[in-house]
Structures are given as C-alpha cells and as structure tokens.
Amino acid sequence: MTWWRPGWSVVAAPVVLVALVAVVRTAHARDARDALMRADPETILATPALARTALALGHQGFVQHCASCHGTGGPDQARGMPDLTDGDYLYGTGKVAEIEQIVLHGIRSGDPRGWQLAAMPAYSHAKPYAAEPIPPMTPAQIGDMIQFLQFRHGTATDAAAAARGAKVYAGSGGCYDCHGNDAAGDEAIGAPNLLDDVWLYGGSPATLARTFREGRAGVSPAYAHALSPAEARAIAVYVADLARHGRHDG
Ligand code: HEC
Ligand code: HEC
Known part of the structure; x- marks a missing residue:
C-alpha cells in the first residue's frame, strides 16, 4: 500500500498506547464511580479503595462548588456559615446520606425536596413569621x-x-x-x-x-442539576470526613 512507510509504526505505536491507557483509565474511573453508588454510603469511609476515590473526587467538587461559601469548612459567623468540621449539625447527625441530601437539594434553596421546615422569625416586624401567627416583640x-x-x-x-x-x-x-x-x-x-x-x-x-x-434563614443551594450522583455522594463523604478529622487545608 502506498500510504504505508516503514518508520510510521515508530510514531503510531506510542499514540495507540496513550489512547488505550486513556480508554482504560476512563473505564476505571467509571467503575470507581459506579462502586460509590452501589455502596452503603455510611461504609465508604471505612473501605480504603472507596474512600480514596470519594475523597479525591469530593475534594475537587468541594473546592469547585462549596468553597466560595464554606471556605475550607470552618465557621464564618458574619455570613452565617456553619462549621462543617465540628461534628455539630443543624440538620441530622452528620451521616453521609444526610449530607448528600443537603448537597443535592439544599436548605431553603427553592428545591421542594430540600430542607425548609422552619426559619427564625423577624420579631420587629408586625407579622414576624409567614407560616404561623406569632406576635412581634417590643x-x-x-x-x-x-x-x-x-x-x-x-x-x-x-x-x-x-x-x-x-x-x-x-x-x-x-x-x-x-x-x-x-x-x-x-x-x-x-x-x-x-x-x-x-x-x-x-x-x-x-x-x-x-x-x-x-430573623434568619440561611440558604445552601441545591446541586442536583449540576452534579452527577457519584460527585454528590463523593462531596458528602468528603464533608463527613471533615468532621471526623478536623479542617483540611486547600
Ligand atoms: C451560597 C453559599 C453556599 C454554597 C455555595 C454552599 N453552601 Fe452549604 N450552607 C450555606 C449556608 C448559609 C448554610 C447554613 C444554612 C442554615 O442556616 O440552615 C449551609 C449549610 C450547609 C450544611 C449543613 C451544616 C449543618 O451544620 O447542618 C451542609 C452539610 C452544607 N451546607 C454543605 C454544602 C456543600 C457540600 C456545598 C457544595 C456542594 C455547599 N454547602 C454549598 C451556604 C452555602
Ligand atoms: C418557627 C421556628 C422558630 C421560632 C418560633 C424561633 N426560632 Fe430561633 N431559629 C429558628 C431557626 C430555624 C434558626 C436557624 C436559622 C438559620 O439557619 O438561618 C433560628 C436561629 C436562632 C438563633 C441564632 C442562633 C445562632 O447560633 O446564631 C437564635 C439566637 C434564636 N433562633 C433564638 C430564638 C428565640 C429566643 C426565639 C423566641 C423569641 C426563637 N428563636 C424563635 C427557628 C425558630
């Protein structure tokens, strides 16, 4: 064949190899994400291979989506940011599944599946609270x-x-x-x-x-439309781990 010249295989072999490695890597990453979704979320941190995948993916997602408000996870009272490293939770008890629910559906986010059962009334207003007839305070x-x-x-x-x-x-x-x-x-x-x-x-x-x-009504946004299920779970695992080991830098 006229297009084939002897030296070509020297060029083509590495290219084919790199492409193959990329395909294998992608398949591997997909398997790892599938494994995260199959696992009981509360066991992921105790399973080294799953924990490694979740913490790496979760750190990346936290930096990208959460750090603008939550920083490295510590408290910020001026902005009403809860401390994610102290093991003390406004909602639930810090289970991965509970945090995952907040990542996906948020708090007072407008997503009907998010938390929005109560807010702190504004007692200097004539009608402090929309949901219940509570009188103002002098x-x-x-x-x-x-x-x-x-x-x-x-x-x-x-x-x-x-x-x-x-x-x-x-x-x-x-x-x-x-x-x-x-x-x-x-x-x-x-x-x-x-x-x-x-x-x-x-x-x-x-x-x-x-x-x-x-009054007060802090908002944590919903990410169900922005994240894959595995990314949301990985971020939840990362946040659960923040409370277990204290603050992470970066
Ligand atoms: C726009 C700012 C903002 C962003 C972005 C944000 N949050 Fe929040 N988050 C808040 C605020 C404010 C609260 C406190 C809500 C309240 O007062 O109930 C909160 C609360 C939480 C809580 C509950 C903490 C507790 O003590 O119960 C978790 C968990 C949480 N956020 C995780 C996340 C994760 C994970 C991300 C990224 C996927 C994220 N948040 C993105 C502002 C934000
Ligand atoms: C309808 C339910 C509701 C009522 C009634 C209510 N609170 Fe709250 N309160 C909340 C919620 C929910 C928050 C958290 C708001 C947030 O996360 O942004 C809160 C927040 C607070 C905080 C802020 C705490 C902090 O850590 O900074 C204080 C203080 C407080 N409430 C005291 C009171 C007092 C005192 C009263 C009565 C005068 C009262 N609340 C009535 C639901 C309520």
Whole structure:
C-alpha cells in the first residue's frame, strides 16, 4: 500500500498506547464511580479503595462548588456559615446520606425536596413569621430575651430581665416550639441549640438583637442539576470526613 512507510509504526505505536491507557483509565474511573453508588454510603469511609476515590473526587467538587461559601469548612459567623468540621449539625447527625441530601437539594434553596421546615422569625416586624401567627416583640422584650440567653450562658447582668425573657421564651414568643422547652434545639427542623457555645451567627448582644429583630434563614443551594450522583455522594463523604478529622487545608 502506498500510504504505508516503514518508520510510521515508530510514531503510531506510542499514540495507540496513550489512547488505550486513556480508554482504560476512563473505564476505571467509571467503575470507581459506579462502586460509590452501589455502596452503603455510611461504609465508604471505612473501605480504603472507596474512600480514596470519594475523597479525591469530593475534594475537587468541594473546592469547585462549596468553597466560595464554606471556605475550607470552618465557621464564618458574619455570613452565617456553619462549621462543617465540628461534628455539630443543624440538620441530622452528620451521616453521609444526610449530607448528600443537603448537597443535592439544599436548605431553603427553592428545591421542594430540600430542607425548609422552619426559619427564625423577624420579631420587629408586625407579622414576624409567614407560616404561623406569632406576635412581634417590643424592643424591651428583645432586651429581656438577650438577658435570658446570656443568663443561660452565665453572662447575664440583669436577673429580673432574664426572668421576664424566660416567660416570653416559653409563652408568646413561641421560641420553645422550635428550639425546644430546654432550648437545646431541634435537628429535625434546623433550629440551633441555644445553650452550647456553637453559634451560627453569634452570641454577642448586638448579634442576638439583630437575629431577633430581623430573623434568619440561611440558604445552601441545591446541586442536583449540576452534579452527577457519584460527585454528590463523593462531596458528602468528603464533608463527613471533615468532621471526623478536623479542617483540611486547600
Ligand atoms: C451560597 C453559599 C453556599 C454554597 C455555595 C454552599 N453552601 Fe452549604 N450552607 C450555606 C449556608 C448559609 C448554610 C447554613 C444554612 C442554615 O442556616 O440552615 C449551609 C449549610 C450547609 C450544611 C449543613 C451544616 C449543618 O451544620 O447542618 C451542609 C452539610 C452544607 N451546607 C454543605 C454544602 C456543600 C457540600 C456545598 C457544595 C456542594 C455547599 N454547602 C454549598 C451556604 C452555602
Ligand atoms: C418557627 C421556628 C422558630 C421560632 C418560633 C424561633 N426560632 Fe430561633 N431559629 C429558628 C431557626 C430555624 C434558626 C436557624 C436559622 C438559620 O439557619 O438561618 C433560628 C436561629 C436562632 C438563633 C441564632 C442562633 C445562632 O447560633 O446564631 C437564635 C439566637 C434564636 N433562633 C433564638 C430564638 C428565640 C429566643 C426565639 C423566641 C423569641 C426563637 N428563636 C424563635 C427557628 C425558630
């Protein structure tokens, strides 16, 4: 044949080899992703081969989709960013499947499958809460409520005000309904524990006043349309691992 010249195989062989390696690698990556989807999500971190795949893919996805808000996973109270490294969760208990649900459907994201059961009412508004008839608080009551929370943290300066705040907490304010009679929060609706030292927005009097006056409704976006199922699961595994080993850099 006229197109064949002896030296060609020297050029063609490496090209064919590189192409073959690429095909094998792609197939291998696809197998690894399929394995992630077949596995029980809670066992992935304990299975070295699956954990390696998930953490590499998950880190890449976290940097690309989550880091703009969550940074390296640590808290950011100015922006209401929860600490993903502390093992303390607003929703659920930190299972991979629970985190995966947040990655796919978000929190107050507009996706009907996301979390959106409750938000913090805005008590300086005439109608603090759209979903329930909760009455507003006066500025004096807001002051009392700050004293009440500070009392529970051992930093109150006015015991009488704290006692008045306690009454509003358990009565007209309706706080007990979401944060619990004991103020320890409710992970089924994302109502934070008000007694521990983990703050989403902060526990200073000025920040508390703003929380009570204006309300809070943090949003984590839904990624069901942007990620493959395996990518979403890998990111969830990576986030679950952040809490197990503390903060990762980069
Ligand atoms: C636009 C900013 C933003 C982006 C992007 C974002 N999040 Fe969030 N995320 C938030 C905020 C704000 C909250 C707190 C929501 C609340 O107040 O309930 C949150 C909450 C969470 C929680 C719940 C934490 C807890 O303590 O229960 C998880 C898990 C989470 N995000 C994971 C992710 C992952 C993984 C990604 C990337 C796929 C991501 N988020 C992308 C803003 C963001
Ligand atoms: C309808 C349910 C609901 C009611 C009623 C409610 N909260 Fe909340 N509260 C929430 C939710 C949900 C959040 C978290 C908002 C977010 O994630 O952005 C929150 C957040 C907060 C925070 C911020 C905590 C932090 O870590 O920064 C404080 C403080 C708080 N609530 C206190 C109160 C007090 C005091 C009352 C009564 C006056 C009250 N809440 C009434 C649901 C409620």
